[in-house]
Amino acid sequence: MKIYNVMHYGAKGDGKTNDAFSIQHAVDDCAKNGGGQVILPSGYTFYSDSVRLRANVDLHIQKGAVIKATGNIDGYIRPNKLINDPKTALIGNPVTGKPSFVFIYAYEADNCSISGGGTIDANGHAFVQRKDKYYVTGDFYPRPTAIYVEKSNHIAFRDFTVVDAPFWTLHPAGCDDVLIDKIRILNDLDVANSDGIDPDHCSNVRILGCHITCADDCICLKTSKGNSEYGACENIVIDGCTLVSTSAAIKIGTEGVGDFRNIIVSNCVISRSNRGISIQIRDGGNVENVSYSNIMIETRRFCPDWWGTAEPIVITTFNRDENTNSGTIKNIRFFNITAKGENGVLIHGNADNIIIEDVVFENCRIELTKTSKWKCGLYDLRPCLDWGVESYDNSAFFIRYAKDITIMKTKTSWGNPCDSYKYAIDAQNVENLELIRFDGHALSPLDGDFKFNNVRLVEADK
Numbered sequence: 001m002k003i004y005n006v007m008h009y010g011a012k013g014d015g016k017t018n019d020a021f022s023i024q025h026a027v028d029d030c031a032k033n034g035g036g037q038v039i040l041p042s043g044y045t046f047y048s049d050s051v052r053l054r055a056n057v058d059l060h061i062q063k064g065a066v067i068k069a070t071g072n073i074d075g076y077i078r079p080n081k082l083i084n085d086p087k088t089a090l091i092g093n094p095v096t097g098k099p100s101f102v103f104i105y106a107y108e109a110d111n112c113s114i115s116g117g118g119t120i121d122a123n124g125h126a127f128v129q130r131k132d133k134y135y136v137t138g139d140f141y142p143r144p145t146a147i148y149v150e151k152s153n154h155i156a157f158r159d160f161t162v163v164d165a166p167f168w169t170l171h172p173a174g175c176d177d178v179l180i181d182k183i184r185i186l187n188d189l190d191v192a193n194s195d196g197i198d199p200d201h202c203s204n205v206r207i208l209g210c211h212i213t214c215a216d217d218c219i220c221l222k223t224s225k226g227n228s229e230y231g232a233c234e235n236i237v238i239d240g241c242t243l244v245s246t247s248a249a250i251k252i253g254t255e256g257v258g259d260f261r262n263i264i265v266s267n268c269v270i271s272r273s274n275r276g277i278s279i280q281i282r283d284g285g286n287v288e289n290v291s292y293s294n295i296m297i298e299t300r301r302f303c304p305d306w307w308g309t310a311e312p313i314v315i316t317t318f319n320r321d322e323n324t325n326s327g328t329i330k331n332i333r334f335f336n337i338t339a340k341g342e343n344g345v346l347i348h349g350n351a352d353n354i355i356i357e358d359v360v361f362e363n364c365r366i367e368l369t370k371t372s373k374w375k376c377g378l379y380d381l382r383p384c385l386d387w388g389v390e391s392y393d394n395s396a397f398f399i400r401y402a403k404d405i406t407i408m409k410t411k412t413s414w415g416n417p418c419d420s421y422k423y424a425i426d427a428q429n430v431e432n433l434e435l436i437r438f439d440g441h442a443l444s445p446l447d448g449d450f451k452f453n454n455v456r457l458v459e460a461d462k
Helices: 020-032
Strands: 003-005 014-018 036-040 045-048 057-061 066-069 102-107 113-116 119-121 129-132 135-137 145-150 155-158 161-163 170-173 176-181 184-186 203-208 211-214 219-223 233-239 242-245 248-256 260-273 275-281 287-299 313-317 329-341 345-348 356-362 365-368 378-380 389-391 397-408 411-414 425-436 450-461
Touching: 003 020, 020 036, 020 045, 020 057, 219 233, 219 260, 242 248, 248 260, 248 287, 260 275, 275 287, 275 329, 313 329, 313 356, 345 356
Parallel strands: 003 036, 014 045, 036 057, 045 066, 057 113, 066 119, 102 145, 113 155, 119 161, 145 170, 155 176, 161 184, 176 203, 184 211, 203 233, 211 242, 219 248, 233 260, 242 260, 248 275, 260 287, 275 313, 287 329, 313 345, 329 356, 329 365, 345 397, 356 397, 365 411, 397 425, 425 450
Antiparallel strands: 129 135, 378 389
């Protein structure tokens, strides 16, 4: 493999000099000569404007090396070609478009990769300001994405750390054959929109052995409107990850104009998160064939600024607005899930069209226990046309407008009580709810274990 050391191209690595020209020159030479490895050597901090990766180039950040993003917004690549005026680029661009600003960027760069053991410092606090003691946001939106790779196949991200992202951290879009292996993302838990990994219209993705701490979603599958020229988000494996989030640890949606299918999530530990697993469909895309297994979930309320009220598992589909009909969710499997937190499982579909179907819980344990100072007795249905954060008694399973729901060999329990904790199952407008060897009781013996309204119960075997 040909090696290109950025120090040989004039990089200083002193943390002050802008080394973008030297790094980019090394990348371009590497690509021009058929590919190889561009090395940022250990012991140096490379302050830099945006860098564009090329096909067949491995950007190798050695352990002990840091590449730090510029704090000057004019130093960023701007993939969103709809924005021509740099002044208007700073405000009002919707998150549904392509990124407005990117630190490490690649387009049509097959076989590109980032590796090493070093650190990408995304310099997020150059672009945010504190709203209150729980929440930090910026004065323009969206802020820079740390890594954005579009329309590039056979790509890999291995063994490096990203810290302090001001917006989404790793965003592959329209890519096939994506390997994300043993990376760390360490973002502050109060920086809004600092998602960890967001595969967008991507196929054949493996996310393995990662540790992610971030505000907003740790791992979020998307089919965004801005990249709607690409296909479904499909054939995804997420395995062996440890995750902490102030939103959802693992999510499908909410940007979902295209379909999601054939997804396996296994052997993960979710802790100190506002939500655990979430499927949120608000656009026309459909979700089908998703399996979650061997997952530990711990949830708690963080603060009301964040979506979620400590639901360990959420499955919802609502129309985003009056011009949008949300998609269907079907064939979802949960096996060997242990959840402990301040709320229970939420399943809620459209009243006009029941489009959540064929959901199975097997060998699951759900415990509700109050741990934070924040109010309980709430479910968060945002974003959608007609709903918001709604007041309901919290139950281990809260189900509305769904069909063919099976709960088998599953147990619910109560820990530290809250006044709003009530039933094992609260179900309304459910067609074919099947309980097989279900063990669950109301918190108070004065309440019935179940609250059913317009529920067709297939079998109740306790």
